[in-house]
Amino acid sequence: MTPATAGAAQRRKIRVLIAKVGLDGHDVGARVVARGLLDAGMEVIYTGLRRTTEDVVRAAIEEDVDWIGVSILSGAHQVLLPKLRRLLDEAEAGDIRIIAGGIIPQEDIPALCENGVSQVFLSGTSIAEIVDYLMRESAPQSKDMT
Amino acid sequence: MEPAELRRIARTISTVENQADGTDEVLAQAYRLPRWADVIGVTGPPGAGKSTLVDALTAHWAANGERIAVLAIDPSSPYSGGAVLGDRIRRTRSVGYANTYFRSLSSRGHVGGLSETATDLVAVLSLFEFRRVIIETVGAGQSDVEIHDTADCTLVLTVPGLGDGVQASKAGLMEIGDVFAINKADLPGADDAMRTIENALGAAYMGNPGISPRPNIPNPVSSSYAVSPGLAALRRRHGNFGEDDETWVPPVLKLVSTDNDGVPELAQTIDTFIEWSDRTGRRRQRSRERAYAQVMRALSALLLAPYARAPGAVQIPSAVDSWVERIAGGEASPLEAARALMNKLPR
Ligand SMILES: Nc1nc2c(ncn2[C@@H]2O[C@H](COP(=O)(O)OP(=O)(O)OP(=O)(O)O)[C@@H](O)[C@H]2O)c(=O)[nH]1
Ligand SMILES: [Mg+2]
Numbered sequence: 001m002t003p004a005t006a007g008a009a010q011r012r013k014i015r016v017l018i019a020k021v022g023l024d025g026h027d028v029g030a031r032v033v034a035r036g037l038l039d040a041g042m043e044v045i046y047t048g049l050r051r052t053t054e055d056v057v058r059a060a061i062e063e064d065v066d067w068i069g070v071s072i073l074s075g076a077h078q079v080l081l082p083k084l085r086r087l088l089d090e091a092e093a094g095d096i097r098i099i100a101g102g103i104i105p106q107e108d109i110p111a112l113c114e115n116g117v118s119q120v121f122l123s124g125t126s127i128a129e130i131v132d133y134l135m136r137e138s139a140p141q142s143k144d145m146t
Numbered sequence: 147m148e149p150a151e152l153r154r155i156a157r158t159i160s161t162v163e164n165q166a167d168g169t170d171e172v173l174a175q176a177y178r179l180p181r182w183a184d185v186i187g188v189t190g191p192p193g194a195g196k197s198t199l200v201d202a203l204t205a206h207w208a209a210n211g212e213r214i215a216v217l218a219i220d221p222s223s224p225y226s227g228g229a230v231l232g233d234r235i236r237r238t239r240s241v242g243y244a245n246t247y248f249r250s251l252s253s254r255g256h257v258g259g260l261s262e263t264a265t266d267l268v269a270v271l272s273l274f275e276f277r278r279v280i281i282e283t284v285g286a287g288q289s290d291v292e293i294h295d296t297a298d299c300t301l302v303l304t305v306p307g308l309g310d311g312v313q314a315s316k317a318g319l320m321e322i323g324d325v326f327a328i329n330k331a332d333l334p335g336a337d338d339a340m341r342t343i344e345n346a347l348g349a350a351y352m353g354n355p356g357i358s359p360r361p362n363i364p365n366p367v368s369s370s371y372a373v374s375p376g377l378a379a380l381r382r383r384h385g386n387f388g389e390d391d392e393t394w395v396p397p398v399l400k401l402v403s404t405d406n407d408g409v410p411e412l413a414q415t416i417d418t419f420i421e422w423s424d425r426t427g428r429r430r431q432r433s434r435e436r437a438y439a440q441v442m443r444a445l446s447a448l449l450l451a452p453y454a455r456a457p458g459a460v461q462i463p464s465a466v467d468s469w470v471e472r473i474a475g476g477e478a479s480p481l482e483a484a485r486a487l488m489n490k491l492p493r
Contacts, residue, residue, distance in 0.1 A: 011164045034230050037228065038223055042228045044228070047235065058241070062152055063250055092149060
């Protein structure tokens with residue numbers, strides 16, 4: 001066994017892009033989540049405030065992430081999240097999955113899930129729950145390819 | 147670049163970064179390229195404005211139509227192995243250029259300011275026809291020295307108000323810079339910072355900043371004096387004033403990266419250095435040093451492979467474990483163990 005193959009599975013890290021889309025201007029929640037994912041051994045790419053959905057898609061592709069975690073406080077989730085999904089699919093990045101958090105009314109969740117959001121975490125969800133979900137759903141070795 | 151191409155680039159980088167199947171083939175191809183991208187390293191203390199400057203430089207070169215990539219490295223957590231990679235926050239000006247690619251990398255426990263595979267990733271990017279790659283190092287100061295092997299031009303960034311001692315000799319960064327810059331020159335103390343660095347450089351260099359021709363008068367300092375290893379290394383990289391036809395004296399520039407002030411001049415200085423380095427054969431010499439360092443690293447990884455613990459694993463490999471037991475029990479020394487294990491290596 002050469003070093004190139006030894007432990008390749010362990011070398012893979014779950015990569016998560018944490019994005020803020022829309023115009024609302026604080027990111028405390030996003031930072032707390034980022035920190036929690038770091039503690040769980042994941043690689044978190046942080047994009048900062050006020051990104052367009054186009055920017056987020058480009059970043060997700062360039063960074064080869066497994067997940068995009070979108071934090072939304074502005075109430076624009078019904079427009080932004082399905083748009084994000086559509087742009088990802090159009091860019092042949094359908095395997096990059098979306099989770100969302102922030103302020104989202106309970107009754108909007110089914111429609112979001114039908115429109116390509118894998119999971120919605122309402123504010124008050126513990127970091128441990130998010131970590132568990134990502135660990136469980138990220139099939140190891142499924143993304144190593146050329 | 148279209149999304150499909152960006153994806154291909156990003157996934158090939160992941161393959162090599164994870165040393166997954168296919169890595170050997172990609173690298174064998176990438177290292178056989180006739181010419182590498184020009185690699186610009188940006189280093190300096192935390193918060194100096196490295197990412198902001200990298201973004202400004204990327205936009206500057208991208209505006210000329212160049213295909214340009216950024217590798218931005220942040221430290222990993224020693225406890226969890228995870229990382230929060232935040233350099234991308236500053237990608238605001240360059241993001242509008244389709245001919246740019248930006249990748250955030252975790253150091254993944256590697257010390258030296260880069261990640262273990264960073265140099266390989268430059269080869270991969272060259273394979274995808276990037277003509278220029280900018281690397282932002284971890285930014286831990288002293289230990290960020292690996293970049294000077296990997297980069298064709300290393301830029302050391304500092305800011306006003308760090309205090310004399312830290313800025314100059316102590317930081318250990320004086321030895322690795324080809325170009326120096328004081329960022330945040332809009333803050334008070336920029337001129338002081340500049341003088342401090344120029345003074346420190348003055349102790350090691352003669353001639354004016356930039357390319358210096360050989361002076362007409364003979365070298366006042368006889369070359370028969372013993373030179374320190376540090377000075378000898380600088381002369382290998384930048385030439386020996388009075389002996390070589392041309393030497394390089396690292397210029398010190400002032401910048402306000404947030405406003406793009408000084409950025410075009412800096413880009414020009416970097417290009418002048420790389421061109422000089424190419425023309426005088428210094429660049430080739432540097433790539434030889436880099437190749438040597440890489441061979442040594444790869445060799446040690448191969449030699450250690452039978453005994454190496456997989457990343458994240460807790461168990462000590464059995465061949466070593468019996469020695470570890472004896473050392474812990476006061477019955478053997480680590481050196482004895484290493485000698486014995488080396489003699490058992492498969493050949
Ligand atoms: N006043 C002033 N602030 C600047 C300048 N350049 C960058 N900054 C600010 O300095 C802060 C840090 O900038 P970064 O570019 O993230 O610095 P960095 O060196 O990449 O930081 P790390 O990667 O965390 O080590 C940000 O708030 C920037 O806006 C400048 O020229 N003047
Ligand atoms: Mg940075």
